[in-house]
Amino acid sequence: xxxxxxxxxxxxxxxxLFLLFVSCTAPIDPYNIxxxxxxxxxxxxxxxxxxxSVHKAAELAKILEKDKVINxxxxxxxxxxxxxxxxxxxxxxVKWQAIPGEKPVISGGMMLNEWKKExxxxxxxxxxxxxxxxxxxxxxxxxxxTRARHPNTGYLNIS
Numbered sequence: 001x002x003x004x005x006x007x008x009x010x011x012x013x014x015x016x017l018f019l020l021f022v023s024c025t026a027p028i029d030p031y032n033i034x035x036x037x038x039x040x041x042x043x044x045x046x047x048x049x050x051x052x053s054v055h056k057a058a059e060l061a062k063i064l065e066k067d068k069v070i071n072x073x074x075x076x077x078x079x080x081x082x083x084x085x086x087x088x089x090x091x092x093x094v095k096w097q098a099i100p101g102e103k104p105v106i107s108g109g110m111m112l113n114e115w116k117k118e119x120x121x122x123x124x125x126x127x128x129x130x131x132x133x134x135x136x137x138x139x140x141x142x143x144x145x146t147r148a149r150h151p152n153t154g155y156l157n158i159s
Contacts, residue, residue: 030069033057034099037077047073054079054106058087061094070094074104081108082130109139 032047035057039050045060054074061070070093085106087094098104115125138145150156 030071031064033060033070033072034075035072035079035104036075037079038075050075054081054085055083058085058094068093072096073099074102074106075099076102076104078105078107080111081106082110084108109137 033045034047034050035045035052035054036050037052039052041051041053041056043049043051045051045057051057051060054072057072061072064070072094074096076099110128110131112125112127115123117123135147138147
């Protein structure tokens with residue numbers, strides 16, 4: 001008596017390959033980190049409890065699963081950094097983006113406070129000990145200002 005097999009080995013192979021393909025190409029759920037100037041770096045980085053700094057977000061992204069897409073969402077505001085934000089090759093699945101409709105700014109500039117008006121009408125302030133030895137740009141109330149120079153126009157002619 002001959003027994004007929006109901007299972008086709010070719011069908012099993014094709015089905016297995018199809019399931020393997022579908023499981024490998026399934027979308028990866030992204031992990032979201034939220035940053036806000038009003039946040040706190042000891043928080044979780046969730047939408048409800050954002051962190052405050054871009055450096056903390058980069059640190060969190062590095063310790064999360066390497067094969068996950070990580071979205072870092074920046075809320076409106078200015079994020080002051082005092083050291084470079086270093087992103088490496090391992091950060092390939094990390095997307096830095098503004099929350100839709102918001103315009104965050106990552107600034108390497110430093111705030112100069114406590115300006116005093118001198119007797120001659122000029123203003124002065126004391127620079128922090130960590131200030132760079134050369135100031136390249138000056139902004140006053142968000143507008144780029146002309147730094148002091150001599151002469152104010154043209155060139156200085158030396159005879």
